[in-house]
Amino acid sequence: MRHPSPRSSQPAPLPSLTEVQRNPAILTGLSLTALVDLRRQISHLLAALDAVFCQAMTQARTLDPPAAAAPDRLLTPEVAAARFAVTTR
Numbered sequence: 001m002r003h004p005s006p007r008s009s010q011p012a013p014l015p016s017l018t019e020v021q022r023n024p025a026i027l028t029g030l031s032l033t034a035l036v037d038l039r040r041q042i043s044h045l046l047a048a049l050d051a052v053f054c055q056a057m058t059q060a061r062t063l064d065p066p067a068a069a070a071p072d073r074l075l076t077p078e079v080a081a082a083r084f085a086v087t088t089r
Contacts (some may be wrong), residue, residue, distance in 0.1 A: 017041060 014034050015026055027035070081088045 014038070017045070 012031065012034065014037055015030075017038070020026060020038065027038075030038070075083065077088050
């Protein structure tokens, strides 16, 4: 009867996201379980980043509202003709 080696029963240590960022090639040697764990970490990090980003955008809009636009103005035919260098009939 063959027993599994102690090496195969121990999962490989999961690299940190910093390690993966420095050397993406280490992803190719990881197990499916390790890849799923890394994706889970990235998903949580992305959700936290999105929440802070949206909150910051909302605060920026509240603190610095857009300037009021000037009201629309209709041009008379004479003013429009002068602006576009054409003549009126």
